[in-house]
Amino acid sequence: MKAAAWTLRLLTLALLAVYLIRPETFAAALAPLAPAGAPAVYTQSSVLELAAIHVAIAAVATVLATAAALALAVFATRPAGSAFLPLFRSVANAGQTFPPVAVLAIAVPSVGFGEAPTLIALTLYGVLPVFENALSGIEGVSPAVLDAARGAGLSPRQELLEVELPLALPAILSGVRLSAVIALSTATIGSTVAARTLGEVVIAGLATNNLAYIVQGAAAIAALTVLISDALGALERWAARRAGRG
Amino acid sequence: MITIERLTKRYDDDVVVDDVSLEIAEGAIVAVVGASGSGKTTLLRMINRMVEPTSGRVLIAGEDTRATAPHLLRRSIGYAIQGHGLFPHRTIAENVATTPKLLGWDKARIEARVDELLSLFGLEPAIYGPRRPHQLSGGQQQRVGVARALAAFPRVLLMDEPFGALDPIVRAKAQADLRAIQRKLGVTVVLVTHDMDEATSLADRIAIMERGRLVQEATPVEVLTHPATQFAADMFGADERPFRLLSLKSVADLTQPGEAGGEPIAADADRREALAALLWSGRAAAPVTGAGGERLGIVTLARLVEAAAAKAR
Ligand SMILES: Nc1ncnc2c1ncn2[C@@H]1O[C@H](COP(=O)(O)OP(=O)(O)OP(=O)(O)O)[C@@H](O)[C@H]1O
Ligand SMILES: [Mg+2]
Numbered sequence: 001m002k003a004a005a006w007t008l009r010l011l012t013l014a015l016l017a018v019y020l021i022r023p024e025t026f027a028a029a030l031a032p033l034a035p036a037g038a039p040a041v042y043t044q045s046s047v048l049e050l051a052a053i054h055v056a057i058a059a060v061a062t063v064l065a066t067a068a069a070l071a072l073a074v075f076a077t078r079p080a081g082s083a084f085l086p087l088f089r090s091v092a093n094a095g096q097t098f099p100p101v102a103v104l105a106i107a108v109p110s111v112g113f114g115e116a117p118t119l120i121a122l123t124l125y126g127v128l129p130v131f132e133n134a135l136s137g138i139e140g141v142s143p144a145v146l147d148a149a150r151g152a153g154l155s156p157r158q159e160l161l162e163v164e165l166p167l168a169l170p171a172i173l174s175g176v177r178l179s180a181v182i183a184l185s186t187a188t189i190g191s192t193v194a195a196r197t198l199g200e201v202v203i204a205g206l207a208t209n210n211l212a213y214i215v216q217g218a219a220a221i222a223a224l225t226v227l228i229s230d231a232l233g234a235l236e237r238w239a240a241r242r243a244g245r246g
Numbered sequence: 247m248i249t250i251e252r253l254t255k256r257y258d259d260d261v262v263v264d265d266v267s268l269e270i271a272e273g274a275i276v277a278v279v280g281a282s283g284s285g286k287t288t289l290l291r292m293i294n295r296m297v298e299p300t301s302g303r304v305l306i307a308g309e310d311t312r313a314t315a316p317h318l319l320r321r322s323i324g325y326a327i328q329g330h331g332l333f334p335h336r337t338i339a340e341n342v343a344t345t346p347k348l349l350g351w352d353k354a355r356i357e358a359r360v361d362e363l364l365s366l367f368g369l370e371p372a373i374y375g376p377r378r379p380h381q382l383s384g385g386q387q388q389r390v391g392v393a394r395a396l397a398a399f400p401r402v403l404l405m406d407e408p409f410g411a412l413d414p415i416v417r418a419k420a421q422a423d424l425r426a427i428q429r430k431l432g433v434t435v436v437l438v439t440h441d442m443d444e445a446t447s448l449a450d451r452i453a454i455m456e457r458g459r460l461v462q463e464a465t466p467v468e469v470l471t472h473p474a475t476q477f478a479a480d481m482f483g484a485d486e487r488p489f490r491l492l493s494l495k496s497v498a499d500l501t502q503p504g505e506a507g508g509e510p511i512a513a514d515a516d517r518r519e520a521l522a523a524l525l526w527s528g529r530a531a532a533p534v535t536g537a538g539g540e541r542l543g544i545v546t547l548a549r550l551v552e553a554a555a556a557k558a559r
Contacts (some may be wrong), residue, residue: 115535142329142331144328144329144330145331145333146333147331148325148327148330148394149331149333151294151320151327151331151404152321152325152344152395153321153344154317154348155317155319156317158317158348161331167334167335227268238391242335242338243334244333244334244379244380
């Protein structure tokens with residue numbers, strides 16, 4: 001079972017790497033999907049460069065969203081901030097109900113076309129999963145453990161940094177993984193506002209009715225997302241073991 | 247050592263601890279007993295400022311506890327609770343080292359202290375030190391919780407039903423350990439408990455709480471023989487009282503000259519054990535032996551029965 005999973009992972013990684021470095025390798029395989037006379041492999045720009053930008057946008061958005069969500073969650077679980085908890089919850093929830101396309105449409109007039117509106121949309125989308133997970137992680141720390149921490153003489157700051165956050169880390173990482181997956185898949189539509197992501201390949205395919213473009217773009221995004229989610233999942237399990245559960 | 251002066255805690259209109267004053271001698275064990283909701287935990291937690299009093303004050307070694315920041319105060323007061331609250335992400339050794347580390351002890355000193363405490367509580371440091379809490383039994387976790395509370399040589403140890411969740415045999419062992427360690431370290435202990443045997447056998451003095459008020463504070467013998475209120479009398483159980491009274495003293499000073507057969511009783515055995523042994527074997531008297539096995543005399547059923555009567559004192 002484990003061996004099979006590793007084989008699948010390595011295979012996915014190998015195929016993705018080959019496609020990103022030498023997309024022509026797949027020309028013959030993709031040719032039946034392309035319209036007669038049209039190219040089967042997207043070559044207008046380097047797919048490797050598109051993938052790099054794609055991942056970079058998602059990574060920056062996830063990091064920003066995580067930082068904001070953690071700050072909110074920590075504040076909302078302090079005695080001084082507990083009154084704000086319901087407010088933060090509803091704002092974060094409301095953020096999630098906007099369709100990403102709408103966020104893009106609203107962002108373009110103020111920041112222009114390109115990577116910036118995409119980054120804004122992805123960041124907004126990434127906050128909620130991390131916030132909710134961090135909250136349940138922090139609130140899930142056993143009251144006896146907190147009581148003992150306080151009783152042993154930890155300051156409120158030490159209690160947060162040495163007890164609450166380490167114990168909430170697995171939950172936080174699970175939120176980060178969710179955010180990253182959302183960001184990676186949503187970065188695709190950034191291409192509609194001229195962000196240079198792998199979505200460009202899919203959109204070129206839609207525009208020219210070239211199924212080969214659509215398939216290679218979608219497959220590359222899916223492979224990238226699965227591999228990154230998988231790696232973050234491993235990180236999450238490592239953190240859970242360290243937090244003393246398992 | 248600990249002076250509690252007119253301590254009151256109010257939640258809205260609820261007076262949870264009501265004007266309690268109490269003097270606790272250095273090196274004493276005081277058991278705080280009372281019905282559920284009578285304010286025992288709240289009283290205990292006001293000593294280390296886990297709960298801030300509404301009025302009144304607490305002095306430790308003459309110093310007002312409000313003179314020190316709460317988290318700094320707590321580093322000089324051990325605190326052990328039911329359900330131990332061990333940090334699941336830290337090893338046993340790291341758990342025990344918590345307060346010494348906060349106090350900035352150097353590594354070697356912390357290590358030596360951790361080893362010393364784990365050994366004291368019967369946990370081989372090389373085996374248990376590197377483990378995580380979930381790899382220990384409930385009884386072992388509880389002992390680590392107490393070891394952690396004692397790590398930084400606290401002047402005072404506060405315990406809230408520390409042995410409540412343990413089975414009777416493990417609990418008896420933990421109580422015996424605590425007594426021995428407390429005698430050795432000379433720490434002042436305030437122990438909240440629902441277990442009246444624990445209170446009478448472990449404590450030098452018993453404080454009885456009733457609806458937020460302290461209704462009696464006296465030696466175990468006194469609270470047994472002269473309970474201040476009906477509640478205090480009921481708490482120790484009319485059917486149990488004579489036996490609890492017997493369990494407080496050894497047979498040594500009931501020993502008289504004479505001859506008796508059968509299994510001997512050790513002079514330091516408590517009187518309740520001696521009575522049980524006589525009743526069970528159907529004898530009217532048993533030989534008493536000293537620590538070295540030498541014959542000291544006999545103890546009779548009649549003397550034991552006499553000693554079980556409250557009037558006898
Ligand atoms: N933070 C709080 N807010 C409001 N009421 C409280 C609070 N903490 C305790 N109380 C109330 O104070 C009373 C005394 O509680 P406390 O925990 O001191 O009782 P206890 O004697 O330790 O009981 P038990 O034996 O069940 O542990 C209870 O009625 C409880 O509901
Ligand atoms: Mg209590």
